[in-house]
Amino acid sequence: MPKLWTPSRRHFLGYSAAALGIGLVTRPSFAQSTPQHGGTLVVSQSNDPVALSGIAHTGVSGEASKALEGLLSYDFDLNPVPQLATDWSVSADGLTYTFKLRPGVKWHDGQPFTSADVAFSLNAIKEVHPRGRVTFAPLTEVQTPDEHTAVLKLSRVAPYLLTAFAAVETPIVPKHLYEGTNVAENPHNNAPVGTGPWVFKEWVRGSHVRYERNPDYWDAPKPYFDALIYQVIPDAAARSIAFETGEVHIGGGANVPIPVSDLARFEALEHIGFDRRGQGYINGVQRIEFNLEVPFFQDQRVRQAFAHTIDKSVIHQTVNFGYGSVIPGPIADTLTKFYEPGLKTYAIDTGKAESLLDAAGFPRGADGIRHRLTLDPLGGSDHHKRGSEYIKQALAGIGVEVSLRTQDFPTYIKRVYTDRDFEFSYHGMSNLFDPTVGVQRLYWSKNFKPGIPFTNGSKYESAAADGYLEAAAIEQDPAKRRQFFTDFQNQVIEDLPDINTVSTVAATVYNKRVVDHTTGALGLAGNFADAHFVS
Structure with missing residues (x-):
C-alpha cells in the first residue's frame, strides 16, 4: 500500500484571483495514447464521508459511485448514456419507463446482477432516501418480466425522472445482501458490494477509504489504476500542500479543495490543472x-x-x-x-x-x-x-x-x-x-x-x-x-x-499526470473507470 499523506507544514497565501483578473481555466484532459494499467490514484477529501452508498443518504460524495453503479450515467449536456441499463424507453403518456439491463454483470461477491436488484433498489430509495421520497413519489410498481428487463410504472408524469438514475443519486444495490434488513442501517452502506469498476477494501475513519481494481469489471480492460484512495485532509491549507507536492492527485468538484485565496497562485503551477466541467449534476x-x-x-x-x-x-x-x-x-x-x-x-x-x-x-x-x-x-x-x-x-x-x-x-x-x-x-x-x-x-x-x-x-x-x-x-x-x-x-x-x-465555487483541481478523470456531467462523482496516469 502506498504511503498515505500526513501533514508536515502549513501556510496560507492571500492572492485574490479577482483582483489579478485571472479566471479559473478549464483544461480538458483527454489521453493522447492508449491507457496503461497501474498506479494508485489519491483523491483529496476534506471530511470522512457520511456513508459509502447513497441508497439511504444524500451526504455522500464521489466515493459512493465507485463500487456501486446506476442504471444510467450522463454526458456534459445531461443526456443519458448506458451504465447498468443498455437501452431505455418512455411511453407516450409518460407513465411507463422500460429499461433493458446489461447481461453478464456480476456483483463483487460473484452473484449475478438481475432486474430483481433494480426493483428492490428503487423501492428502497423511494422509502428511505431523503430525495428519493420526492424523486420516486410517482413510482407505483417496478415490474420484472425477465432477468434483464425492469419496467417502472408511474401514477403521474415525472418530467425530471430520466435524469435521476446516476449511481451517486440512485445506486443499484444487491438485493441478496439487503432484503430483510433495515436498509438505512445495513452494514454494506459503509462496505459496499457493487458491480462497479472498484472493489471496496477498507475505510479507516479519519484517514482514508481504499478501493482496488475490479478485475472482472464488465467494461474490460477498464479500470486502469490498481487502486483508488480517498485521503481525508480536513485542513484546506494542508490540502494545498498535498497538491503541490504531488501526494494527492485530484479533488474538488462541487467545491474547490484548496483555499479560494490560493487559486490564483495555483494557476501558475505547471503540474496543476483546473477543470470547471462536470458540474451539471450538482449546481x-x-x-x-x-x-x-x-x-x-x-x-x-x-x-x-x-x-x-x-x-x-x-x-x-x-x-x-x-x-x-x-x-x-x-x-x-x-x-x-x-x-x-x-x-x-x-x-x-x-x-x-x-x-x-x-x-x-x-x-x-x-x-x-x-x-x-x-x-x-x-x-x-x-x-x-x-x-x-x-x-x-x-x-x-x-x-x-x-x-x-x-x-x-x-x-x-x-x-x-x-x-x-x-x-x-x-x-x-x-x-x-x-x-x-x-x-x-x-x-x-x-x-x-x-x-x-x-x-x-x-x-x-x-x-x-x-x-x-x-x-x-x-x-x-x-x-x-x-x-x-x-x-x-x-x-x-x-x-x-x-x-x-x-x-458555489466549483472546480476540480488535478495533477496533470491524471487524464480522463472528468467524462460527463457527474464530474468526480463519475466512476473513474477511464482515468489513468500519463508520463
Whole structure:
C-alpha cells in the first residue's frame, strides 16, 4: 500500500484571483495514447464521508459511485448514456419507463446482477432516501418480466425522472445482501458490494477509504489504476500542500479543495490543472438557514432584518474572491433552465434592519446587544467558515452578537438534522440536475424529516410554496414549469426561511499526470473507470 499523506507544514497565501483578473481555466484532459494499467490514484477529501452508498443518504460524495453503479450515467449536456441499463424507453403518456439491463454483470461477491436488484433498489430509495421520497413519489410498481428487463410504472408524469438514475443519486444495490434488513442501517452502506469498476477494501475513519481494481469489471480492460484512495485532509491549507507536492492527485468538484485565496497562485503551477466541467449534476448554492423552531426566528421581521444586513456581494467578492455569482433565490445561476435573475432583493439598509428588530421586540440593551445567537458553519469547509465570520461581523453592527461553533462534518449533521440543536447555519446545498429533486427537498413541508440529513432543515411550512413545488413536479410544459419555480422562489424570498447568498465555487483541481478523470456531467462523482496516469 502506498504511503498515505500526513501533514508536515502549513501556510496560507492571500492572492485574490479577482483582483489579478485571472479566471479559473478549464483544461480538458483527454489521453493522447492508449491507457496503461497501474498506479494508485489519491483523491483529496476534506471530511470522512457520511456513508459509502447513497441508497439511504444524500451526504455522500464521489466515493459512493465507485463500487456501486446506476442504471444510467450522463454526458456534459445531461443526456443519458448506458451504465447498468443498455437501452431505455418512455411511453407516450409518460407513465411507463422500460429499461433493458446489461447481461453478464456480476456483483463483487460473484452473484449475478438481475432486474430483481433494480426493483428492490428503487423501492428502497423511494422509502428511505431523503430525495428519493420526492424523486420516486410517482413510482407505483417496478415490474420484472425477465432477468434483464425492469419496467417502472408511474401514477403521474415525472418530467425530471430520466435524469435521476446516476449511481451517486440512485445506486443499484444487491438485493441478496439487503432484503430483510433495515436498509438505512445495513452494514454494506459503509462496505459496499457493487458491480462497479472498484472493489471496496477498507475505510479507516479519519484517514482514508481504499478501493482496488475490479478485475472482472464488465467494461474490460477498464479500470486502469490498481487502486483508488480517498485521503481525508480536513485542513484546506494542508490540502494545498498535498497538491503541490504531488501526494494527492485530484479533488474538488462541487467545491474547490484548496483555499479560494490560493487559486490564483495555483494557476501558475505547471503540474496543476483546473477543470470547471462536470458540474451539471450538482449546481451548488451557499445559504444561511434559519431554524424556525427557535422563537427568535419565528418573527419574519427578524429574518428580514438579517436580509437587510448581510451583504451577499461581500461574500462573493471578499469570502469567495469573486468566484461564483450572487444569487437572489434558491436556484443557482448555473441551473440555467430554471434560474430567474429578476427576483425581489433586500437592499442593504442597517437602519431599516434596526427598526425591524425594534418592532419585533428586540431593542438594544444597555450593553448595545439585542440578542445573542450561535451560528454553525458546515464542518470542513474553508469558505463556509470564512463566510460565517463575515456574517458574525455584519450582524454585530445591528446589535446581534454571534458566536461561531465549528465542528466536524458528522457532528454538524447530527446537531442540525437529528438533535435540532442549532439556531442558524451557513452551508452549501446542491440544486442537482432539476429543482424537483435538489430544491424541493429543502422547502417542501412534507420533507421535514428529523434524523435525515439535507432535508427541510428550517422546518419551513408554506401551503403556497408546497403548491408551486407540487405543480412543477408534474408539469410537462417547460414554460409553465419554469413559471411555477419562479413563483415558488418569490414565495421563499418573501417568507425567508433562509437566505441564499452565492452559487458555489466549483472546480476540480488535478495533477496533470491524471487524464480522463472528468467524462460527463457527474464530474468526480463519475466512476473513474477511464482515468489513468500519463508520463
